[in-house]
Amino acid sequence: MASFYEDSPPLRQQHSADRSFYLFLDEHSWSGDLPGPPQVLAVHVQRQPGRGLALVEHSFEAMVPLAQRWLLARGADRTALDVSSGIYARPASEATLLAEERLRTLGRYEVLDHFTYDWEPSPAWVLALDRHEHDPDLPYRVFHRDFGPYQRNAVGFLQPSPDAASYSVTEHAFRTLNDVEVWTRATDRHWTDQDPGLRLEVQSFDRSRIAEHAVPQISDRAAAATTGRALHGSSPVPAAPNTAGEPHHRRDRPAPRH
Secondary structure, three states: OHHHHHHOOOOEEEEOOOEEEEEEEOOOOOOOOOOEOOOEEEEEEEEEHHHOEEEEEEEEEOOHHHHHHHHHOOOOOOHHHOOOOOHHHOEOOHHHHHHHHHHHOOOOEEEEEEEEOOOOOOOEEEEEEEOOOOOOOOOEEEEEEEEEOEEEOOOOOEEEOOOOOEEEEEEEEEOOHHHHHHHHHHHHHHHHHHOHHHOOOOOOOOHHHOOHHHOOOOOHHHHHOOOOEEOOOOOOOOOOOOOOOOOOOOOOOOOOOO
16 A cells, blocks of 8 residues: 555545545556556545454445545545545536546446546546436446546557546446447547557456346337437547547556565
C-alpha cells in the first residue's frame, strides 16, 4: 500500500480515527499492455490501534462513480469523495452529472460487465441492470465514458488534454444482449480505427462473463421495442474525438513494475 501510494497519489481520500478511504486512478498497473481491466481503485482501511492491526480491502471499478459507490457502502462521506481537480473535475454536461449520480446510488445497478479501452484516462463502458426503475422492454443499461478534446503529447501520441479536456458519461438502453453486443462491436471498431497502436482486434463484450441469473425475461411486447435507445441526448455510436483527421494513439507507457 505504501509503495502504491507513493507512485499513485490518491484522487480523493478521507480519514477518521479508525478508518481511511482512498480513491485512486491506477495509471501504473500492468496488465500485459492489453485493454479491458478496470483501472479505478477504491481502498478501505479499518484500523484496530489497540491490537496493532489494520484490515485493508479494495475493489477495482471501471468508472469513478462506481468506485465512489463502493466506498459509500463502507461508510465514506459523500462530500469527501467529490473530485476537485484534474480531468474528473470537469464534467461535459449536466447529463453527465445525473448519470454519475445514478451510478453512485447504493443498490440501484447490478453491474454485469465492463471494459476499459486503454490506460487511464480512457474511454470505458459498463453494462448494468437497473433494479430501481426496471424496464421489462429495455432492461439493459450501458454507461459510456469518453473524453475530449485530445492533443498530442511529447512523443506524438494523442491523449486527453490535461488542462482543457472534459469527460462525459452517457447512458444507453437496450432490449437484449444481442443489441448490447452490436453496440459494443461498433464501439470496438471505432476505437481500434482511432488507435492503431492497439495492434489487435478488440472484442470487448463476452456474454460468457454474464451470470445466467442476471439475464432478465423479456416481455412479449418487447419484440416491437426500439433497440439501442439513447438516453439524455446521447448517440448509440460514440462520436470521434474532436481532433478531425488525427488518429487516437495511446500515450507513452511507463515500464511495468516488478
